Amino acid sequence: MNKIYSLLFVVLLICFVSTPTLWSAESVNPFSAGEVSVGKSSTSSEVSKTTATDDGIKEAAKKDEESKAKADPDVFDPPITGTVEVGNSTLNVRTGEWETVVSSLRTGDTVSIVGKKGVWYKAIINGQTRYIHMNYVSTAFKPAGKTPVVYPWQNSSSSTDAGVIISQKAIDSCGWGGVYPNEPPAKYISSPFGYRTHPVTGVRSSFHDAVDLPCVSGSRLNALASGVVTASGYESGGGNYLIIRYANGYESFYCHLLKSLVSVGDKVSAGEKVALADNTGVYTTGSHLHMRIKYNGTAVDPQKLGIPLTK
Ligand SMILES: [Zn+2]
Known part of the structure; x- marks a missing residue:
């Protein structure tokens, strides 16, 4: 019995001692001024903390944006001035990379450049x-003529020829039409641009200023881009020939033709049937197209221009 009483006493004692603790922990404290104030201050500090954090984030984002804008090489803020350099040609103004041409610029025109995308300002x-x-615009940071012009239809492996293209100052006006000169396309180049032993004269290291594209007599030849026919006639070496001046500043000379199908002054477009191939003239050993491309009066290697030649 004594054990029970003493146990009861201990239990009561525990209850009595622990009750205030329970009160303070669970009931009193939440309504005590201190706690509320703490709660308030906690809340307000939370609020102010949140505000500070938001401001911090905003500020950080702003700074990030600013530093990004400063660091982003594709954004020019403030804009930089560019001067167009295209010789006597014109520079296409497009809606995007190789996209629709909406107007053109001339050498000496200045533009306000706000950014870049790839090789485009x-x-x-x-x-x-x-x-x-970019290749046709000089800025304080980069002169014209230093940006490889790789036409959309060129695969990445031919972009290694870009350096040559730069030195030839390919002019981007309408670019090339992406069409083969021969139809059907030649299977191979029988004689490339450069020094060779002439197949007829046998003269060593005569300079072949064109590419020879074997084809069937009477087969179709196409214009390479939009342009105008500037000459058509006959010469002893090349036989029947045709010269087209393209809007991109280049000029093509086709010879050994069966006949031209266009006349001087005619406007032509990319892929337009302009002549029939053959074997006319002295300097030929078989039916082929001798295709010479000139820029500013100088013959350039047609294989370096991004014109599809063989298939
Ligand atoms: Zn030839």
Whole structure:
């Protein structure tokens, strides 16, 4: 019995001692001024903390944006001035990379460049963001003629020829039409541009200023881009020939033709049937197209221009 009483006493004692603790922990404290105030201050500090954090985030984001804008090499803020350099040709102004041509610029025209994308400058032209190829624009940071022009249909492996293309100052006006000169396309080049032993004269290291594309007599020949026929006639070496001046500044000379199907002054477009191939003239050993491409009066290697030649 004594054990029971003493146990009861201990239990009561525990209850009595622990009750205030329970009160303070669970019931009193939440309504005590201190706790509320703490709660309030906690809340307000939470709020102010949140505000500070938001501001912090905003500030950090702003700083990040600013530093990004500063660090982003594709954004020019403030804009930089570019001067167009295309010789006597014109520079296409496009809506995007190789996209629609909306206008053109001439040598000496200045543009406000606000950024770049790949090898294209983004310039504000007539209030619109337009694309112009970097290779034809000089800025304080990069002169014209230093950006490889790789046409869309060129595969990546031929981009190694880009250096040559630069030195030839390919002019991006309408580019090339992406069409083969021969139809059907030649299977191979029988004689490339450069020094060779002439197949007829046997003269060593005569310079072949064109590519020879074997084809069937009477087969179709196409214009390479939009342009105008500037000459058509006959010469002893080349036989029947045809010269087309393209809008991109280049000029093609086709010879050994069966006949031209266009006349001087005719406007032609990429892929247009302009002549029939053959074997006319002295300097030929078989039916083929001797295709010479000139830029500013100088013959350039047609294989370096991004024109599809063989298939
Ligand atoms: Zn030839």
